[in-house]
Amino acid sequence: MFNDLLTIVANxxxxCLLLTLLERDRNRERDVRLPDDVAISGAKRDEQVAELRHCHLPMLASGDLIEWHQEDNWVAKGSRFDDIEPLLRLLYDHGDELPDRWLETPVAAK
Known part of the structure; x- marks a missing residue:
């Protein structure tokens, strides 16, 4: 189980998406709009959308870590988000202690 969680956060x-969901939850916001709320610095928008839609979102949704609303282009915490939340909290709370680029931070494209 732990190895699976590490594989998930390795990308x-x-x-970035999961940490954004965690942050939104702390701010009492429910969902994350794609791709505007989650952007990786240096990534081209079209490539990012394609990779999210065809690879990462299906993987996270199939594991019930996210609830993916394809037609409206947003995600929310899934029924099994609690499984990965302790690891995300550890990364989020100690991100400033980690070497640069260990945690890619969201770059809002608003």
Whole structure:
């Protein structure tokens, strides 16, 4: 189980999305709009959308970590988000202690 969680957060796109959901939850916001609320610095928008839509979102949704609303282009915490939340909190709370680029931070494209 722990190895699976590490695999999930090993990818910049997935980690960024999950950390954004965690942050939104702390701010009492429910959902994350795609791709505007989650952007990886240096990534081209079209490539990011394609990779999220065809790879990462289906993976996270199939594991019930996110609830993906394809038609409206947003995600929310899934029924199993609690499984990964302790790891995300650890990363989020100690991000400033980690080497640069270990955590890709969301770059809002608003």
């Amino acid at each position: 910049d796109y997935r980690r």
